[in-house]
Amino acid sequence: MTNTLKPTEYAAIHDFLENQAGIRLGAGKEYLVVSRLGRLLPTFGLNGYGELVSKLTSLGNTRVQTAVVDAMTTNETFWFRDAAHFRVLIDGIIAESKPSRLRIWSAAASTGQEAYTTAICLQDGMKDGRVSRTLNYEIVGTDISPTALQEAQGASYCGVSASRGLTDDQRRRYFRDQGGCIEVLPEYRQRVSFRPFNLLKPFDILGKFDIVFCRNVLIYFSQERKRDIVSRIARSLNPGGHLFLGSTESMSGNEDLFEMRSISGGLVYRVRS
Template structure:
């Protein structure tokens, strides 16, 4: 594939990608499509973007289709991203459930990428549990990419990945060296269960949760898809459950089933009701 392609080719790829996984490409993302798909197209002897779209539309479950979606899925992440969500989790959400004498809760990390978010949640939980013995948290982490989930399950990271948001203290406490990488310790990994999930499809098999982390994800979806996702996430929460979004994300114009809760360290949304 060349670095440039026609407006019609790009438009057709935009339509395919949104239908396949909900990602909405802007009008100025030609470079992103070219850089992420160039090698894949060469390897599969596909000369143009339009031919790729035609091939993808012929099969709804091909290996090529999976590879294209994985290539276009943004996997930007880091440890304890933005800090405050994990403070809210420990100081507000966990304390709320503790006051209700609820000692076992479930958390969903949606679009978990290579695992930094769910493992950060598990580390925060370990720290909290030391002050509150018997407090149990199970984390379900999901992503659309099977390839990235395989890497997340291994929980092995290089020095560069560890340097992005992880303190030296937590590195010493929660990681062990494996060759030239570092692996999350077994007690932290055991709290996390990984599942392949497309956010445009059903969540029913995941069960109910007490809190959902869906951070820096909705920005890639259309307004219609945002409304659909938020309503189905509301259905996936237990009464008065919590929803944590990205720092720049808001749900005001998409879903009216949540209320904003201002904690001392940041904002979290809570399912309305009693």
């Protein structure tokens, strides 16, 4: 087996990832490909990256292609990330509109922390009176990574995933201890679901939403794909719906579709009617 990655092989893997998942590696990321895809070679009985490229560029190799996208997906997330956004949701959007129903999309759900954090904040809001106890809400988490979704659906976290972003008090209030690991309590899981989804595909199958969290994922796409994704999110939102982006992300040329709002100490984008 040869573990040397040739320039032509890197270029082919780069193009495959961009076309299939929108992931742009850019130049100088050969080390990343070797570190993440090298372990797949023996798994699939491949004698080097040349054979891997052949599998990626021919029909009938879905398992290999899915495994490559999964391995190259960055699942960087943590609990209560960008906490101001959850204040905006509870103390801004919900306090302002007082909805009876709310459908929320966690568009790059990764291992589930964002979706479960949203549920925790909604349930806390119900308990302290900031959110109506009769609010009927649904949270749909999607991601392209099967491995990440499996962890999200299990709602059980160990190691760094069980601590990053959490205080000791939050661990006690929202989770069940599992001998060093933690499991999200049932009350915060019951209205959260997860499904595989590629943001390059049409959104129609997912239905309409009132809130979309699409945070810290657009940075991996080209400018053209960013514009396309944001414009399709606008069409997937109900009138008056809101979009949350990551702190370093922007409208990517879709300012005509959204108005930026600063409420409750954070920024959010409301779709224009």
